[in-house]
Amino acid sequence: xxxxxxxxxxxxxxxxxxxxxxxxxxxxxxxxxxxxxxxxxxxxxxxxxxxxxxxxxxxxxxxxxxxxxxxxxxxxxxxxxxxxxxxxxxxxxxxxxxxxxxxxxxxxxxxxxxxxxxxxxxxxxxxxxxxxxxxxxxxxxxxxxxxxxxxxxxxxxxxxxxxxxxxxxxxxxxxxxxxxxxxxxxxxxxxxxxxxxxxxxxxxxxxxxxxxxxxxxxxxxxxxxxxxxxxxxxxxxxxxxxxxxxxxxxxxxxxxxxxxxxxxxxxxxxxxxxxxxxxxxxxxxxxxxxxxxxxxxxxxxxxxxxxxxxxxxxxxxxxxxxxxxxxxxxxxxxxxxxxxxxxxxxxxxxxxxxx
Amino acid sequence: xxxxxxxxxxxxxxxxxxxxxxxxxxxxxxxxxxxxxxxxxxxxxxxxxxxxxxxxxxxxxxxxxxxxxxxxxxxxxxxxxxxxxxxxxxxxxxxxxxxxxxxxxxxxxxxxxxxxxxxxxxxxxxxxxxxxxxxxxxxxxxxxxxxxxxxxxxxxxxxxxxxxxxxxxxxxxxxxxxxxxxxxxxxxxxxxxxxxxxxxxxxxxxxxxxxxxxxxxxxxxxxxxxxxxxxxxxxxxxxxxxxxxxxxxxxxxxxxxxxxxxxxxxxxxxxxxxxxxxxxxxxxxxxxxxxxxxxxxxxxxxxxxxxxxxxxxxxxxxxxxxxxxxxxxxxxxxxxxxxxxxxxxxxxxxxxxxxxxxxxxxxxxxxxxxxxxxxxxxxxxxxxxxxxxxxxxxxxxxxxxxxxxxxxxxxxxxxxxxxxxxxxxxxxxxxxxxxxxxxxxxxxxxxxxxxxxxxxxxxxxxxxxxxxxxxxxxxxxxxxxxxxxxxxxxxxxxxxxxxxxxxxxxxxxxxxx
Numbered sequence: 001x002x003x004x005x006x007x008x009x010x011x012x013x014x015x016x017x018x019x020x021x022x023x024x025x026x027x028x029x030x031x032x033x034x035x036x037x038x039x040x041x042x043x044x045x046x047x048x049x050x051x052x053x054x055x056x057x058x059x060x061x062x063x064x065x066x067x068x069x070x071x072x073x074x075x076x077x078x079x080x081x082x083x084x085x086x087x088x089x090x091x092x093x094x095x096x097x098x099x100x101x102x103x104x105x106x107x108x109x110x111x112x113x114x115x116x117x118x119x120x121x122x123x124x125x126x127x128x129x130x131x132x133x134x135x136x137x138x139x140x141x142x143x144x145x146x147x148x149x150x151x152x153x154x155x156x157x158x159x160x161x162x163x164x165x166x167x168x169x170x171x172x173x174x175x176x177x178x179x180x181x182x183x184x185x186x187x188x189x190x191x192x193x194x195x196x197x198x199x200x201x202x203x204x205x206x207x208x209x210x211x212x213x214x215x216x217x218x219x220x221x222x223x224x225x226x227x228x229x230x231x232x233x234x235x236x237x238x239x240x241x242x243x244x245x246x247x248x249x250x251x252x253x254x255x256x257x258x259x260x261x262x263x264x265x266x267x268x269x270x271x272x273x274x275x276x277x278x279x280x281x282x283x284x285x286x287x288x289x290x291x292x293x294x295x296x297x298x299x300x301x302x303x304x305x306x307x308x309x310x311x312x313x314x315x316x317x318x319x320x321x322x323x324x325x326x327x328x329x330x331x332x333x334x335x336x337x338x339x340x341x342x343x344x345x346x347x348x349x350x351x352x353x354x355x
Numbered sequence: 356x357x358x359x360x361x362x363x364x365x366x367x368x369x370x371x372x373x374x375x376x377x378x379x380x381x382x383x384x385x386x387x388x389x390x391x392x393x394x395x396x397x398x399x400x401x402x403x404x405x406x407x408x409x410x411x412x413x414x415x416x417x418x419x420x421x422x423x424x425x426x427x428x429x430x431x432x433x434x435x436x437x438x439x440x441x442x443x444x445x446x447x448x449x450x451x452x453x454x455x456x457x458x459x460x461x462x463x464x465x466x467x468x469x470x471x472x473x474x475x476x477x478x479x480x481x482x483x484x485x486x487x488x489x490x491x492x493x494x495x496x497x498x499x500x501x502x503x504x505x506x507x508x509x510x511x512x513x514x515x516x517x518x519x520x521x522x523x524x525x526x527x528x529x530x531x532x533x534x535x536x537x538x539x540x541x542x543x544x545x546x547x548x549x550x551x552x553x554x555x556x557x558x559x560x561x562x563x564x565x566x567x568x569x570x571x572x573x574x575x576x577x578x579x580x581x582x583x584x585x586x587x588x589x590x591x592x593x594x595x596x597x598x599x600x601x602x603x604x605x606x607x608x609x610x611x612x613x614x615x616x617x618x619x620x621x622x623x624x625x626x627x628x629x630x631x632x633x634x635x636x637x638x639x640x641x642x643x644x645x646x647x648x649x650x651x652x653x654x655x656x657x658x659x660x661x662x663x664x665x666x667x668x669x670x671x672x673x674x675x676x677x678x679x680x681x682x683x684x685x686x687x688x689x690x691x692x693x694x695x696x697x698x699x700x701x702x703x704x705x706x707x708x709x710x711x712x713x714x715x716x717x718x719x720x721x722x723x724x725x726x727x728x729x730x731x732x733x734x735x736x737x738x739x740x741x742x743x744x745x746x747x748x749x750x751x752x753x754x755x756x757x758x759x760x761x762x763x764x765x766x767x768x769x770x771x772x773x774x775x776x777x778x779x780x781x782x783x784x785x786x787x788x789x790x791x792x793x794x795x796x797x798x799x800x801x802x803x804x805x806x807x808x809x810x811x812x813x814x815x816x817x818x819x820x821x822x823x824x825x826x827x828x829x830x831x832x833x834x835x836x837x838x839x840x841x842x843x844x845x846x847x848x849x850x851x852x853x854x855x856x857x858x859x860x861x862x863x864x865x866x867x868x
Binding site for chain 2: 004006220221222223224225226228229232233235236237238239240241242351
């Protein structure tokens with residue numbers, strides 16, 4: 001068996017790849033479901049029903065998809081420039097913390113500013129917190145060649161411990177009966193609900209709007225041009241006189257800001273405060289989402305809905321049949337691996353034969 | 356060569372890659388003790404054919420026989436066992452190991468007991484003696500010259516029992532003197548009964564070493580000639596499919612000084628790569644830089660392209676200092692043609708039109724308020740593609756699908772248009788602009804450089820191809836170990852002098868007469 005480069009990468013194959021990867025993933029996970037002793041068909045039916053079966057289910061899926069779109073965009077835009085930001089999880093938490101710092105401290109008085117001013121300030125603070133966390137790894141990568149995968153990944157733990165410090169210290173909610181939980185933000189700063197009696201909030205619109213904005217940025221602007229050129233061939237970009245270092249730094253700021261906004265959205269749209277378990281790995285799932293989307297910002301929206309659906313559906317399914325909801329993590333992880341292979345196969349074909 | 360028994364027989368080999376037929380029904384025979392030249396332009400199918408022979412690819416149809424035995428397809432080990440040895444253009448040697456270790460690598464375990472190592476050493480020296488290839492078995496490969504390394508590669512194949520040797524563009528990395536010594540070696544090998552396939556696109560050496568010439572074009576075997584019955588012009592025409600004439604330099608008016616280097620040095624990674632260079636290039640002249648690859652040509656090209664800063668000396672263009680900034684170069688009318696098209700010239704995944712404007716993206720012509728002016732950019736790309744005759748599926752297709760020649764035309768067009776559509780660049784730095792191109796494209800590139808010089812551009816041409824340098828340069832200088840010799844009139848150089856200077860012997864020695 002060997003790999004042979006395809007002379008041409010067909011556009012159709014690129015579009016089919018994520019669906020093939022998902023189909024393969026579901027087939028593999030079917031075996032696991034069967035192993036757990038549950039009926040495969042019914043399990044998947046319940047999963048689907050749990051994710052899309054009712055107005056409430058759809059609303060839950062979209063609520064989950066909201067931070068996933070943003071972390072997916074964070075990964076997609078950074079990976080496009082070959083800046084491997086694995087730190088979206090930490091950036092999300094710092095973004096959330098910054099949102100509370102602006103919108104929750106001083107009893108939510110917000111330094112005496114009106115909510116109309118405080119709200120954008122809260123968004124900006126969250127974005128800035130996420131952006132700054134990635135700036136260090138990007139700078140180290142440019143100046144010293146330090147692998148940003150390692151630094152951004154390890155900063156997740158630093159960020160999480162910092163959040164823990166704040167939740168037990170200066171930002172602790174005195175009314176939380178001792179739980180490590182931050183004070184809540186001013187209710188005036190909360191994002192409005194999109195659908196009555198559900199949890200879908202305006203963060204979904206913000207995230208989708210940002211997906212379109214990132215797409216346009218990549219497609220139509222000078223920065224987007226440089227971003228794609230630097231990612232595809234940094235040496236040629238440098239030769240052509242494109243500002244490689246500046247592009248990578250700006251890309252890091254953008255990516256970190258998107259992940260930080262995911263944290264702001266969770267605070268302002270859902271909980272109102274920060275806890276240490278507010279993200280079930282949204283930052284890491286963002287990597288899978290970006291890969292499934294082939295790094296396309298608009299594709300990120302679709303694949304975020306898919307991953308959100310798997311998470312919500314698995315929760316609801318696990319209550320009905322004896323399959324733990326960890327199956328969601330297995331599906332998401334397998335989908336990433338399957339997508340990597342599918343992407344490889346769009347570029348290469350397998351030749352069977354004696355070697 | 357019908358009287359000699361055939362060493363190798365290829366019967367009706369066909370190989371397709373998608374819509375492209377790389378080898379179309381090729382039948383060839385290699386006689387024992389024969390040198391068969393495989394001649395063809397890039398993309399003619401030479402490499403594919405050899406890869407099939409060596410088992411890297413499996414043919415869609417056809418069969419191979421070695422000394423009368425069928426060769427199982429797709430199995431490099433079977434090819435080795437059958438006695439096929441290959442010397443690639445880029446050597447596969449480990450610099451930090453000795454010659455002996457390199458030859459044993461992959462053949463035998465390296466933790467051989469002392470006695471068996473000695474036996475292997477004896478066998479190696481015996482092989483070397485038999486074929487007249489002198490080597491120091493214990494020398495570290497890193498200390499050897501390129502010619503010596505090639506000898507080690509040949510020896511490696513012979514040690515493994517090769518009776519058929521395939522040489523892929525063997526002279527590409529050699530000085531003229533080293534090439535001569537290679538040809539002598541080949542004669543010795545043939546005298547010992549080896550059969551050789553010699554792949555090349557250089558006509559002179561093909562005529563020099565081979566008994567027969569097989570010409571490939573567009574995947575088909577176009578002609579098979581006895582070397583003594585053919586001549587250069589016929590082979591060139593067979594190879595290209597039409598008659599071509601390479602442009603020659605013509606007398607030109609030499610204008611004022613454009614580029615000026617005085618005592619310019621540069622370092623990279625703490626290592627001095629350019630050592631006190633002095634050079635003037637005037638408007639309307641082409642100065643050629645010769646040298647064995649790796650003697651600082653790349654650093655010189657990067658220095659002039661704005662991607663490497665100098666650490667000492669004066670570097671001016673039109674008497675104004677140059678700073679290490681590619682954008683500044685482009686703004687000052689410097690046209691830059693990099694050595695490595697794929698790695699540096701273009702971004703393969705981006706569409707053609709984006710690559711066409713990448714050097715001038717930040718100018719008001721192609722962007723405003725941070726947005727790319729797509730309409731202007733596409734119009735420019737379309738004009739460039741038409742003017743420089745770039746053949747492509749469309750300006751929106753990814754640039755990597757372009758053939759080498761068309762990619763080079765795109766880069767050439769982008770570079771020569773630094774001053775807008777009509778203007779001529781002030782200065783052109785071209786590093787190996789015809790590397791890997793077919794004759795038609797080579798002629799095109801040469802014509803572009805000559806035309807630019809005629810219109811008053813100063814041109815610096817760095818090349819490892821001496822024929823090219825002598826064909827179009829007005830003056831030639833030789834680089835060796837980061838130093839640059841004086842630029843003398845091309846007519847004042849002989850090929851032998853250049854060869855000696857390339858090997859580090861100062862010219863004007865006892866050979867000067």
